[in-house]
Amino acid sequence: MFTLDDTQQQTSRDQAQASLDQAKASLAQEEVNLKFLTIELNRQTGLANANAGIPSTRDQAENSARQSREHIAQLQAQISQMAASLGGADYSLSQRRIVAQTEGSVEDLYFHPGEYVGASTNVVSVLPPASIYVRFFVPETEFASVHLGQKVQVSCDGCKPVEAKITFIASQQEYTPPVIFSVGSREKLVFKAEARAPGGLPLHPGQPVEVRPL
The missing domain is CATH 2.40.30 (Elongation Factor Tu (Ef-tu); domain 3)
Structure with missing residues (x-):
């Protein structure tokens, strides 16, 4: 039927989407990083088993892989929270678009585009056919x-x-x-x-x- 001014809600929604996209990109990058760290850890473990590696280097590789896994878990938790925030922003934005709960003809219009409308104020009068x-x-x-x-x-x-x-x-x-x-x-x-x-x-x-x- 009509849309209330949604500038603030649209901005909040765009910011939530941008934050979520950035977090997903960071997660993808960290997952790639973990693959390389895992390869390096396996290589250092193989050298250590063959008594050809340096223990401190192997420990450093294991510590780096562990930190990467922890970072991935943190990013996944953040993404879940950001997705929920985006859902809330989408809902707030959708509430600015007023849809009639029934079909009918518009009988009267109380406000025009650009005018201020107070809370709980009638904007349009709709007459359902059944009425x-x-x-x-x-x-x-x-x-x-x-x-x-x-x-x-x-x-x-x-x-x-x-x-x-x-x-x-x-x-x-x-x-x-x-x-x-x-x-x-x-x-x-x-x-x-x-x-x-x-x-x-x-x-x-x-x-x-x-x-x-x-």
């Missing part, structure tokens, strides 16, 4: 014939009639709203009702419709 329903008003004289779960037909200009079920009926009557799309309604008192369909109704918010019982 689209019709609200209509039942005349007092017909209220007794209306019940929850009743099927109704919803139609509008230029659209095919669709079937819906009444999911809400107000318990209190009210006066006819000043803006009501029914030129033939003369009733003063009405009951508000709502009808829905699985997956929502193929209508636009505020679109005038006609509701008839089935």
Whole structure:
């Protein structure tokens, strides 16, 4: 949907990646170094076994190989920690990219690129298709014939009639709203009702419709 300013998070992520790459390069170099040190240690051991080598030289070769192995173990531990840090940096960066949890149409936009947005502030309004329903008003004289779960037909200009079920009926009557799309309604008192369909109704918010019982 939109992306929050991620300059700081991107920089942290790049630094974590660079540190990890450098540590991996150092590990690869040290592993090559250990191979040469191991070859030298084996050579000095062979000379010592043949009484042709110098003991101190053999000891030095063994000490160098041991230090290299310890260094490799340290680098491997650092790489594990750096990989975890990189994962955390990736997560922080991903949280700057806001993705809607459901499909729907954008109904309102409260901020524009470059504007400051405070924490826990709405940025955009999304209307999922399943949330689209019709609200209509039942005349007092017909209220007794209306019940929850009743099927109704919803139609509008230029659209095919669709079937819906009444999911809400107000318990209190009210006066006819000043803006009501029914030129033939003369009733003063009405009951508000709502009808829905699985997956929502193929209508636009505020679109005038006609509701008839089935």
